[in-house]
Amino acid sequence: VVGLDPVLESLPPALRPRDNTHAAAVAALESFGRGVLDVVAPHVPAVKINAGFFEAHYGEGLAAYYRLVAHAHTRGLLVIGDIKRGDIGSTAKLYARGHLGAPRQEDVDPAMIPDAVTLAGYLGENAVRPFIEAARELGRGLYVLVRPSDPGADEVHEFGSGPRFYEHMADLVGRWGAGAGLLGECGLSCVGAVVAPKDAASTAALRARLPQTPFLVPGYGAQGATAENCRPCLRADGSGAVINASRAVIYAFERADYRVRYGDDWQACVAAACQAFAADVAPLLAPRL
């Protein structure tokens, strides 16, 4: 999975907005997003589009997020909407309508809704239940935060002993995903977990704790994790996890080695980094003995 987390200040020089207007800012972000999606599509099955980077530009920014989801679909990509929403049940229903459910108005393009979303499950089952219902009805999915990649999250997730808080969250996510009609052909649930690789032992323990839960694995590349660090997130048959790289791919045009090879062709840099990323993690998908 390639993560699309674009910030205005880091766009390729050719794409930076010409003036300091809001419309130019949103157009620049969207243009970069389309350019990334176009060149990564041949190399990865899915992208993760981070809503926060678009909400930095208000309602129009979020509208661009939805248009990029639709654009990714035209390129044959699956899309994970990285929204990390989490609110009480009455509000969760509305978030689920906008972010995972089928549109209720006839003039809304259904292609702009992602195939899966990331969620915070810290307000309990009611906060994720409307998303689970939408996922079951529409063949979509969700990934609930269990072990975030930011080490700063440890002050919350390492709380408690026997089990720790993140293990408690893992147990809840496993339980929420075990309901009738939620398991697919491979025995994996539509209720997944966001699990960053930490030390191999604790990551393997989470994998064992959640045998039917697909993992979305952040932290590869710019955040420091290697393909080898990610290995314990996969099941022994090589399934059960998707690995995300964001900055290492989408900002590849900043790297001297790619610039030497591709000059100002930023899309060639992104394509090459994406290919390198896919090749780096491909061996993980082979069954282990």
Place this chain on the structure above:
Amino acid sequence: VVGLDPVLESLPPALRPRDNTHAAAVAALESFGRGVLDVVAPHVPAVKINAGFFEAHYGEGLAAYYRLVAHAHTRGLLVIGDIKRGDIGSTAKLYARGHLGAPRQEDVDPAMIPDAVTLAGYLGENAVRPFIEAARELGRGLYVLVRPSDPGADEVHEFGSGPRFYEHMADLVGRWGAGAGLLGECGLSCVGAVVAPKDAASTAALRARLPQTPFLVPGYGAQGATAENCRPCLRADGSGAVINASRAVIYAFERADYRVRYGDDWQACVAAACQAFAADVAPLLAPRL
């Protein structure tokens, strides 16, 4: 505080959209929102606008949320943006730009940014730090979830023993809010907490645990809490908390007693319910002996 959580199916008949288009849906929600803000403004100091109810209508819905924040400001109201965002530091920076920081483009109306937001602090300090910086610079605020109103959240928040998870979160929020430059004239921090009233003893214990933390108190009215239940959320001098009512006020036109008095004048119903709510909680603001 009046909470604006509008759903299309519950709008007054006169405001329901005439056709099943997306534009008509957003216009109906916005029109209802403006009508509520206009009539509650004389009776309360602030409103809480829930972004989730607008995101149910995608980017254009969120754009309406921002326009309603600006409209509330023209009515002299303070605005809490109920967004419950919470993501790792690199993403939190961008969410803070869009939801609490000063606009960077010259053609963005600064009045559309709320005075405070609600946040999830479950990814640790890095997830809230960019919001704290914006709050300190701009004289704004944030409320971090400590004890949500949905009983379904207990499976997460009652985790652990000595202290429980919600007490751990309370300690973190208290620590994050104790930094230099964060306390105002009344000795209250710009880093607040969302604390729903449960049993009086545990609520009073949270108040004592967080002496400098302003509370945003959900749960009044439709969710079952009375003014008396909210009392332990306030400090002995009657300061330190704002109490939110959403459905009990904005859907007052559904109540038979108000309809008898005001007929189809839905705004008169909302105004009357808002006045009754303000009168009900006013005694809490008096200092206790």
